Amino acid sequence: MSGKMIDTRVTIDGTFGPFDCRLDPRLCYTKPWFPLAETRKVAARTQYLAYKHGNSSTETIHVIEGRTDGPDSVHLIEGVPGRNGTPAVAVRIRWKGARPTATLGEATADARREVTRKATARRKAARSGRTGAPRAVVVHIDWCGLGEDFDEAAFVVEPSADGLYPVGAPEWRWDFASWWCPACQDSQPWHEVTCPCGLSRPATPLGAAGWNAGCALHCLTPEATSVLVDLDGSARIVDVHAGDTRIDMDRHAEPFGQAEEILRTALAEAKPGELAATGWERAPGRLWGRRYQITFPASRP
Template identity: 30%
Template sequence: MIDTWVWIDDTFGPFEAKFDPANRWNNSLRPYFTLDTVRKIAARTQEMTDECGYGSNDTVHVIDGGTDRGEPRVVVLLIRWPYLEDAPASATSIIQPNDEGLYGIGGGEWTWYEAPNPAAEEPTMSDTDPPWLADAEAAYARRRKADAARQALAAVDQADRVNDALIQLGVTPIALAYVPAGGTALIPALLVEADPEEERYAVHADWDKTKGKVRLALGHYWGDYTGLRPGRLLTTVNDVVEARREGPASHPQPKRPTDMTRQELRKIVERAAAFGPCDGDSGELTALVGGLAAGVLYLADTVTHVNDRP
């Protein structure tokens, strides 16, 4: 599992968590938390019900029951208040820890998403900084934090779009697209590993921001180079088959300068002859340029005559 920070929105989180990128619910995460973090989540759920009421909120409760053979006895209880009247049997659940001692809270029910790492705190201002500078620096830090949060949410949305497209095509990736904890950039999904013996490229699925579509990204099958280069857009499974053979999309070559027309060459010769040699020039350079241009003109006329076309 991957270490990350998650939230439902900026009013509920972020909380430190772990999650499996391949285990999602409607594109939302299924995070797992330490008991200490569960206590923070529990406190926040109860604060929210105090603020907004119990009508549409769930609450988490951590009930301590002493110790058993030196180990703390704890019950983590989830109460779904909206179910209490119509489906009382589903209104409560006891959350058991997994093998790592982590608790899955809200997975498959709550819309958890990755959040920016809150460790990037506002800078500590020096006592010598004037108030106006301290305020400006704090505002700058808040803007940076907000920008990082927007970038992280955008990247998560892109990852979801990539994974949705793969599901629709019936592609089961080796690793889903995801955004690492505290990151703001998408890690492409891995579809096929490289095969050096068959000279097949590794194929990943990335998001093309310009096209607004999934684009394949190719990794080399030789050497130690681990970077990815863009390939064709992903529209069918056959694109994966083709891409692993053809490799990255060729970059358009810069257009070569248009060949000079014979008229332009003649103008160069006439200009050189009109101005003559420059100061300190014996005329040899001018004669050389003129002779070269004349030779090109002769060659162009010859080719035109032979091929009967310009």
């Protein structure tokens, strides 16, 4: 990896992601490096898109888990069924050694039988109480290319010495995720923590989502400075305030719906304990349920 790495968040077209990563900003479009936890999120998202749109339009990432003292294993990664059947890739893994080694091959009948035999051995090993350190193998599959060049279409993503994975391909147009400043209505890349107007973004993605929701509401009422949000069930904005004054707003207006969707998405992706670190204030009283006051700067003229 380059020595000019920064910690940031990336997305593709604002719809795939954002994901935490490290990258050289000069190579943003080609090579972000993800920790394993984020790699799992990328993998889950690619598999969802493949299920939704089919193999012809989506490459998929897969994370296979094991342990340092685990037995050799064989895994079958299947694509979405199509007119020519269900495509599949066999992955043979040796977990012991300095690092796990994986070999990819076609899912032949022999490979499928081997998957069953090895799965039985893995279940016995799990019941024996093995305590080896967790390990992972990350696999990238371009389902459209399997029939043309298997080795190019299916390969293992090797981690860096720091345990980061360069997930993606040159055609994956990664770009910086951004945050919005409610005061000046301007956006900044995630790693730029201070807006040119002088305000600094909240420290966590969930906290920044509160500001992004404020920006959406400023399209309706620039003087808004806080919202009361009910987090029981799906996040719902109960009230909007300018200082201590409640503002009547059109709840059917598009920006209002956008603000609620921003909060719902961020809450669904929030890390454990992140809510407590946002600075959102819990509303007092038993009858309030899980209601929080989210404060943000008013829009500047």
